Amino acid sequence: MLKDYVHAEMPDEDELKAKLKEERAHLSASQMKLKEAGLPVMVLFEGWNAAGKGAVIGKVIRNIDPRFFKVATMDREPNEEEMRYPFLYRFIKEIPEAGKFRFFDTCWMEEIVDGVIYDSIDKDTYKQRVHSINVIERQLCDNGYLVIKFFFHISKKEQKKRLSSLLDSKDTRWRVDAEDLFQNKHYNKFLDVYERYLEDTNQSRAPWYIIDASDKKYAELQVLQFLNQGIDVALKNRKMNVPILQNTFPMARIPKLSDISLEDKVMTDEEYDVTLDILQKRLRDLGNKVYRKKIPVIVAYEGWDAAGKGGNIKRITEALDPRDYVVEPIASPEPHEKARHYLWRFWTRLPKTGHVTIFDRTWYGRVMVERLEGFCSENDWQRAYNEINEFEKELKDWGAVIIKFWVQIDKDTQLKRFNDRKNTPEKQWKITDEDWRNREKWDQYETAIDEMIEKTSTAFAPWHILESVDKKYARIKALTIVIDEIERALKER
Numbered sequence: 001m002l003k004d005y006v007h008a009e010m011p012d013e014d015e016l017k018a019k020l021k022e023e024r025a026h027l028s029a030s031q032m033k034l035k036e037a038g039l040p041v042m043v044l045f046e047g048w049n050a051a052g053k054g055a056v057i058g059k060v061i062r063n064i065d066p067r068f069f070k071v072a073t074m075d076r077e078p079n080e081e082e083m084r085y086p087f088l089y090r091f092i093k094e095i096p097e098a099g100k101f102r103f104f105d106t107c108w109m110e111e112i113v114d115g116v117i118y119d120s121i122d123k124d125t126y127k128q129r130v131h132s133i134n135v136i137e138r139q140l141c142d143n144g145y146l147v148i149k150f151f152f153h154i155s156k157k158e159q160k161k162r163l164s165s166l167l168d169s170k171d172t173r174w175r176v177d178a179e180d181l182f183q184n185k186h187y188n189k190f191l192d193v194y195e196r197y198l199e200d201t202n203q204s205r206a207p208w209y210i211i212d213a214s215d216k217k218y219a220e221l222q223v224l225q226f227l228n229q230g231i232d233v234a235l236k237n238r239k240m241n242v243p244i245l246q247n248t249f250p251m252a253r254i255p256k257l258s259d260i261s262l263e264d265k266v267m268t269d270e271e272y273d274v275t276l277d278i279l280q281k282r283l284r285d286l287g288n289k290v291y292r293k294k295i296p297v298i299v300a301y302e303g304w305d306a307a308g309k310g311g312n313i314k315r316i317t318e319a320l321d322p323r324d325y326v327v328e329p330i331a332s333p334e335p336h337e338k339a340r341h342y343l344w345r346f347w348t349r350l351p352k353t354g355h356v357t358i359f360d361r362t363w364y365g366r367v368m369v370e371r372l373e374g375f376c377s378e379n380d381w382q383r384a385y386n387e388i389n390e391f392e393k394e395l396k397d398w399g400a401v402i403i404k405f406w407v408q409i410d411k412d413t414q415l416k417r418f419n420d421r422k423n424t425p426e427k428q429w430k431i432t433d434e435d436w437r438n439r440e441k442w443d444q445y446e447t448a449i450d451e452m453i454e455k456t457s458t459a460f461a462p463w464h465i466l467e468s469v470d471k472k473y474a475r476i477k478a479l480t481i482v483i484d485e486i487e488r489a490l491k492e493r
Contacts, residue, residue, distance in 0.1 A: 001195060001198045001199055001202065001208065001210060002151070002153060002191060002194060002195050002198065002210065003191070003195055005153060005210050007212050007214075008212065010212075010215060010218045011218075011221075016217055016218060016221060019221055019225075020217065020220065020221050020224070023221060023224035023225055023228055024062075024063045024224065025063075026224070026228045027060070027063045027064065027224060027227065027228055027231075028063045028064070030228060030231050030232070030235075031063075031064050031065060031068055031101075033231075033235055034068075034099055034101075034231060034235070035068060035099040035100075036099070037099070037235055037238055038098035038099045038144075038339070039098065039099060039144065039145075039146060039231070039234055039235060039238065040095070040096040040097060040098050040099065040100060040102075040144065040145050040146070040339075040340070041096065041100070041101045041102070041145070041146045041148070041230075041231065041234075042095060042096060042101075042102050042104065042140065042145060042146070042147045042148070043101065043102070043103045043104065043148050043150070043227065044104045044106075044107045044109070044147070044148070044149045044150065045057060045103065045104060045105055045106065045150050045152065046106055046107065046109045046110065046149065046150065046151050046152070047150070047151045047152025047153060047154075047211070047213065048152060048153065048154050048159055048183070048190075048213075049159070049163075049179065049180045049183050049184075050154070050159050050162040050163055050166070050176075050180060051152035051153070051154045051159070051213040052152060052213050052216050052219055053105060053106075053150075053152050054105060055216055056152075056213075056216070056219050056220050056223055057071060057103050057105060059220050060103070060220065060223060060224065060227070061101075061103065064101060068099070068100050068101060069100060069101035069102070069103065070096070070100070070101070070102055070103070071102075071103045071104075071105060072094040072102055072103070072104050072105065072107075073105045073106075074090070074091065074094075074104060074105065074106050074107055074110070076106065076110045076111060076114055076179075077111060077114065078090055078111070081352070084294070084352035084353040084354075085350060085352055085353075086350065086394060086395065086398040087108075087111075087129055087132060087398070088108065088132055088133075088136055088347075088394070089347065089350065091104075091107055091108050092136065092344065092347045092348075093347070093348055095140070095145070095340055095341060095344060096340075097336060097339035097340055098144070098339040098340070099339075108129075108133050109197060109201075112126065112129050112130070112133075112197060113190070113193050113194065113197055116193050117186075117189065117190065117193055128397060130197070130200045130201060132394055132397075133201055134200075134201060134203060135390050135394070137201070137203060137205065137206040138203065138205055138206070139341065139343075139387055139390070140206075140341060141205040141206055142205070142242040142383060142387075143341050143342070143380075144238070145341070146230055146231065146234040147205070147206040148206075148209070148226065148227060148230045149201075149206060149207070149208050149209065150208075150209050150211050150223060150226070151194070151198060151208055151209070151210050151211065152211045152213040152219065153210050153211060153212060153213055154213050154214055155214070156184060156187040156188075158214055159183075159184050159187070160184050163176050163180055163181065163184060209222070209226045211223060241377075241379040242379060242383060244379070244382050244383055244386075245383070245386045246386075247385065247386055247389065247455065249389050249393065249458045249459070249460075250458065250459040250460075251454075251457060251458055251459065252457045252458065252459050252462035252463075253457075254453050254454070254457045254462065254463050254465065256450045256453075257406075257408060257446055257449060257450060257453075257465075258446070260408060260465055260467065261467075262408070262409070262410055262413075262467050262469045265467035265469060265470055265473045265474075266469075266470040266472075266473055267470060267472045267473045267476060269472070272472040272475075272476065275476050276315065276475070276476065276479070279319075279476065279479040279480060279483060280315070280318060280319035280479070281319070282483050283316070283319035283320070283479060283482065283483055283486075284319045284320070284321075286483060286486045286487065286490070287319065287320045287321055287324060287325075287356070288321075289486075289490055290324075290354060290356070290486060290490075291321075291324055291354040291355070292354070293354070293490065293493055294353035294354040295353065295354065295399060295400075295401060295486075295489055295490070295493065296350070296351045296352065296353050296354070296355060296356075296357075296395075296398070296399065296400040296401070297351065297355070297356040297357070297400065297401045297403070297486065298350070298351065298356075298357055298359070298395060298400050298401065298402050298403070299313075299316065299356065299357070299358045299359070299403045299405070299482065300359045300362045300364075300402070300403065300404045300405065301313060301358065301359060301360050301361070301362070301405050301407065302361065302362060302364050302368075302404075302405070302406050302407070303405070303406055303407025303408065303409075303466070303468070304407065304408070304409050304414055305414065305418075305435045305438060305439070306409070306413075306414050306417035306418055306421070306430075306431075306435070307407035307408065307409045307414070307468050308407055308409075308468045308471040308474055308475075309360055309407050310360070311471055311475065312405070312407065312466065312468070312471070312474055312475050312478050313327060313358055313360060315475045315478070315479060316358065316478065316479060316482060317358065319479075320356060324354070324355050324356060325351075325355065325356040325357070325358065326349075326351065326355070326356075326357050326358070327357075327358045327360060328349050328357060328358065328359050328360065329360045329361070330345075330359060330360060330361035330362060330365070331361070333345060342363070342366055342370075342376075342384075343363055343387070343388075343391055346359070346362070346363050346391075350395070350400075351400075353399070362404075363388055363391065364388070364452060364456070366380070366381055366384040366388070367381050367384050367385060367388075367448060367451070367452045367456075368445065368448050368449065368452065369438075371448055372441060372444055372445065372448060385452075385455040385456055388456055389455075389456055389458055389461075392456075392458065392460070392461040393458070393460060393461075395461075396460045396461060401485050401486055401489045402460070402461040403464065403481060403482055403485050404457075404461060404462070404463050404464065405463075405464050405465075405466050405478060405481075406449070406453065406463055406464070406465050406466065407466045407468045407474060408465050408466060408467055408468060409468050409469055410469065411439075411442055413469050414439065415439075418431055418435065418436070418439070464477075464478075464481050466478055
């Protein structure tokens with residue numbers, strides 16, 4: 001792309017001035033349309049050092065109400081804390097809310113390019129991270145984001161000229177560092193890596209725009225033209241459905257809920273007490289090993305109302321060091337969460353390496369309650385199966401242990417527990433009108449759950465069914481599965 005790039009003829013000064021005025025006004029007028037439509041816009045500025053990215057960002061944002069944008073200046077490398085999370089974590093945290101801009105002064109590109117240049121990532125890691133970027137950019141676009149990517153291109157000669165000019169003044173000399181000089185000296189090596197990266201991440205939904213940055217005003221014009229064009233097209237196509245991608249992940253077969261027997265899944269109090277003590281001691285030891293080996297563990301709970309998720313979770317956490325785990329109770333999204341990609345609030349709750357996060361309700365709300373209550377479109381929840389599989393594969397490739405539980409009971413057991421809560425003063429807080437409404441849709445939920453399990457029980461993150469008519473039985477089964485999965489992960493390490 002860069003090696004074949006043909007510079008367009010730059011307008012003369014009067015024409016350039018007139019076009020800049022027109023495009024600036026266009027952007028200024030578009031921001032309210034963007035806000036009303038709830039269109040989130042991510043603008044990624046990449047390119048050569050000293051190509052003028054920061055200056056152009058400064059000029060572009062002058063045309064936008066400060067309440068509608070933020071500029072994210074990303075470090076070229078993650079800090080020590082960020083390195084304990086998945087590669088994409090620090091970038092996804094910064095995605096904009098609906099109706100707002102987020103301008104990135106470099107994004108995920110620089111970390112990868114530097115890794116290749118300085119041999120800190122191998123070929124497999126490069127390939128995996130490029131795949132991750134392509135997936136998340138596609139997901140963002142499919143979920144209503146406009147992602148625009150600019151690469152500021154200048155020649156080796158022009159870069160050297162600009163660096164020399166900065167070095168000539170004591171007031172600007174500080175802006176040039178060893179990395180800038182190294183890049184200019186090894187321009188062709190960087191060119192090869194940039195070329196490969198741009199080709200590997202150039203997608204129809206999120207294409208690269210090469211900006212001729214040899215003239216700063218002309219660079220601003222190009223950015224404004226492409227940005228305005230992208231916004232116009234995105235606003236026009238806002239309500240178009242997105243193709244449903246075919247699942248390509250290996251699956252683990254799980255029976256339908258109606259085929260799962262709940263009979264004889266019981267345990268005596270004596271057997272329960274003895275087994276619980278043994279398993280919790282084993283899990284406590286494993287928790288220390290997980291911390292030492294820096295393995296992240298994610299335990300995801302879904303299940304029928306009153307199925308016993310809370311008590312199940314408690315028996316796991318009792319065995320863990322309280323400094324090493326977090327339980328995340330997931331309710332309806334807050335306004336700032338609802339205004340972003342639906343997986344954003346889960347990305348931002350992931351455990352760091354060596355820690356455990358237990359989700360009480362999860363991202364699967366997309367294909368259950370959001371599906372059945374009409375909180376998202378059919379196209380949204382149909383796409384979500386593949387998006388969720390991609391999300392979990394990203395976590396698995398990061399090194400996480402992913403354990404997913406569906407806590408299963410029958411309708412009669414649920415009714416009995418509902419009435420018990422209703423008639424017991426200290427338990428009444430556990431029962432809500434929504435629980436009764438959901439019960440009326442039991443059959444619809446069962447159909448949705450069966451489809452969810454069928455389409456998201458992957459080989460790397462399968463579902464585990466916890467028969468919970470006897471809560472003691474379900475607790476022991478959950479502890480056994482958690483222990484087995486952690487031991488398997490430790491053995492693989």
